Amino acid sequence: MAYESFARKYRPKNFEEVVGQEAVVKTLSNAIKLDRLSHAYIFAGSRGLGKTTIARIITKCLNCEKGITDKPCGECENCREIEKGSFPDMYEIDAASNRGIDDIRSLRDNVSYAPIKGRYKVYIIDEAHMLTREAFNALLKTLEEPPPNNVFILATTELHKIPDTIRSRCQTFIFKPPSKSQIKEYLKRILEKEGIQYDEEALDLISKASEGGVRDAASILDQAVIYGSGEVKKETTQELLGVIPEEILKGFLKNLKEKNLKELVKTIERLDREGYDLTVFWNQITERIHKDLVSLVVGENTEIFEKEDTELLIYANDIFKKASLEARSFNDKKDIYQLAVLKLRFIKNLVPLKEILEKGLPDSKPIKKEEEKKEEAFDLQKAILKIGREAGGIISGALKNANIKENADSFTIMVDKTVSDLLNDRLDVIQKYFPKPVIIEEIEIKSDRKKHKKRDESVEKVLELFEGKLIKYEEE
Ligand SMILES: Nc1ncnc2c1ncn2[C@@H]1O[C@H](COP(=O)(O)OP(=O)(O)OP(=O)(O)O)[C@@H](O)[C@H]1O
Numbered sequence: 001m002a003y004e005s006f007a008r009k010y011r012p013k014n015f016e017e018v019v020g021q022e023a024v025v026k027t028l029s030n031a032i033k034l035d036r037l038s039h040a041y042i043f044a045g046s047r048g049l050g051k052t053t054i055a056r057i058i059t060k061c062l063n064c065e066k067g068i069t070d071k072p073c074g075e076c077e078n079c080r081e082i083e084k085g086s087f088p089d090m091y092e093i094d095a096a097s098n099r100g101i102d103d104i105r106s107l108r109d110n111v112s113y114a115p116i117k118g119r120y121k122v123y124i125i126d127e128a129h130m131l132t133r134e135a136f137n138a139l140l141k142t143l144e145e146p147p148p149n150n151v152f153i154l155a156t157t158e159l160h161k162i163p164d165t166i167r168s169r170c171q172t173f174i175f176k177p178p179s180k181s182q183i184k185e186y187l188k189r190i191l192e193k194e195g196i197q198y199d200e201e202a203l204d205l206i207s208k209a210s211e212g213g214v215r216d217a218a219s220i221l222d223q224a225v226i227y228g229s230g231e232v233k234k235e236t237t238q239e240l241l242g243v244i245p246e247e248i249l250k251g252f253l254k255n256l257k258e259k260n261l262k263e264l265v266k267t268i269e270r271l272d273r274e275g276y277d278l279t280v281f282w283n284q285i286t287e288r289i290h291k292d293l294v295s296l297v298v299g300e301n302t303e304i305f306e307k308e309d310t311e312l313l314i315y316a317n318d319i320f321k322k323a324s325l326e327a328r329s330f331n332d333k334k335d336i337y338q339l340a341v342l343k344l345r346f347i348k349n350l351v352p353l354k355e356i357l358e359k360g361l362p363d364s365k366p367i368k369k370e371e372e373k374k375e376e377a378f379d380l381q382k383a384i385l386k387i388g389r390e391a392g393g394i395i396s397g398a399l400k401n402a403n404i405k406e407n408a409d410s411f412t413i414m415v416d417k418t419v420s421d422l423l424n425d426r427l428d429v430i431q432k433y434f435p436k437p438v439i440i441e442e443i444e445i446k447s448d449r450k451k452h453k454k455r456d457e458s459v460e461k462v463l464e465l466f467e468g469k470l471i472k473y474e475e476e
């Protein structure tokens with residue numbers, strides 16, 4: 001027998017089995033009990049929250065052979081046909097592929113006929129926001145003069161795209177994602193019915209990853225069972241979801257505390273090699289740092305950090321967050337993250353606050369000497385050469401013509417607007433060959449003589465690089 005996904009197998013057959021959506025369920029089942037069902041509804045909400053499911057339950061409530069009820073039997077022929085999707089009085093229309101006026105016209109013609117088998121005809125219009133304007137207008141006519149024994153349910157993930165004229169003639173329900181614990185209960189119920197072993201933590205991970213989508217939760221569970229060879233264990237689920245094991249996160253933070261930069265770089269390398277999603281890792285680390293920093297600031301020690309680490313965390317928080325932003329537009333995230341870690345090297349005089357308070361300002365000579373030596377040894381021309389080899393002549397040309405200023409703990413490269421983007425794009429390479437963090441600053445080059453000369457030089461440079469000829473040169 002073909003494998004049936006959990007979402008399909010456990011699609012709720014009645015209101016009681018629906019996860020969350022308490023308000024929707026309560027209102028609808030009361031309306032059915034009191035015979036006050038409206039002839040048109042809008043079900044709005046993100047994917048996989050039960051819009052289609054509830055529309056089908058309503059169809060059953062109205063057409064169950066045992067009579068109109070909020071607890072359809074699920075066993076009569078009508079109930080079973082509705083569950084299978086083959087009931088002749090239930091029309092499921094996908095507006096995404098039937099969005100035109102002709103489709104709605106044929107629906108309108110249909111509306112005047114009596115139901116074939118049941119008491120009510122139910123039209124479920126999925127992705128209703130995709131209908132064309134003409135189709136909406138045609139639909140509006142039908143909604144304005146509702147023929148008896150027809151119920152319209154417009155399901156949509158984008159309520160704002162449904163015209164007001166339509167909305168004012170429908171009762172709208174907003175479907176909200178169930179809570180994590182509701183999703184977890186739902187997953188548990190499935191696993192218990194299936195007799196599958198599981199870890200609580202694994203279910204926590206899945207409910208978190210589903211972001212409130214019930215269908216999503218069920219299909220992650222499908223995968224987790226397969227991946228875990230018939231069991232849902234914490235470790236395999238972590239692997240499946242690319243969650244970084246707690247020990248690795250903790251190890252990283254401990255090495256951060258010890259400023260063991262080599263280990264930090266190595267961890268990033270290893271995670272990358274083992275196929276973890278580095279963005280996920282980096283987000284988790286920055287989140288932790290931020291949280292721990294907040295704790296320290298309000299005077300609480302954390303599991304790993306103490307008050308004396310406050311400054312370190314302030315720097316790390318800043319540097320790591322910048323790296324997150326930068327990484328968004330780079331393919332090689334690993335480089336960015338490793339570089340960010342290396343930037344911690346430049347946190348000079350990171351002396352525990354406590355020590356400063358006890359002993360006064362520290363004698364930082366040894367560190368400083370080393371730094372000075374490094375600074376002396378830094379050869380800008382050589383660095384530019386190396387950058388050129390890696391990033392190309394345009395970049396090194398731009399650097400040669402740039403105004404580069406060395407600051408206490410950074411370099412500022414001042415360039416014209418026209419090249420700053422270019423340099424920013426290759427900042428990863430540039431940074432590699434500078435011993436301190438590099439900041440690219442845009443400056444406006446005004447038309448004074450000296451600047452002209454500079455411009456001329458860079459034009460020369462480009463010409464030389466491309467063995468070109470100057471055809472036209474416009475001054476600003
Ligand atoms: N509230 C819920 N309770 C229990 N199961 C649900 C719920 N919502 C969704 N599901 C599960 O997800 C599957 C898809 O649900 P359904 O088709 O009703 O979602 P939908 O809201 O119509 O999504 P879409 O916008 O993608 O059409 C169902 O088969 C069911 O197993």
Ligand SMILES: [Mg+2]
Pocket residue numbers: 051052053126155
């Ligand atoms: Mg649906």
Ligand SMILES: [Zn+2]
Pocket residue numbers: 063064065066072073074075076077078079
């Ligand atoms: Zn029935």
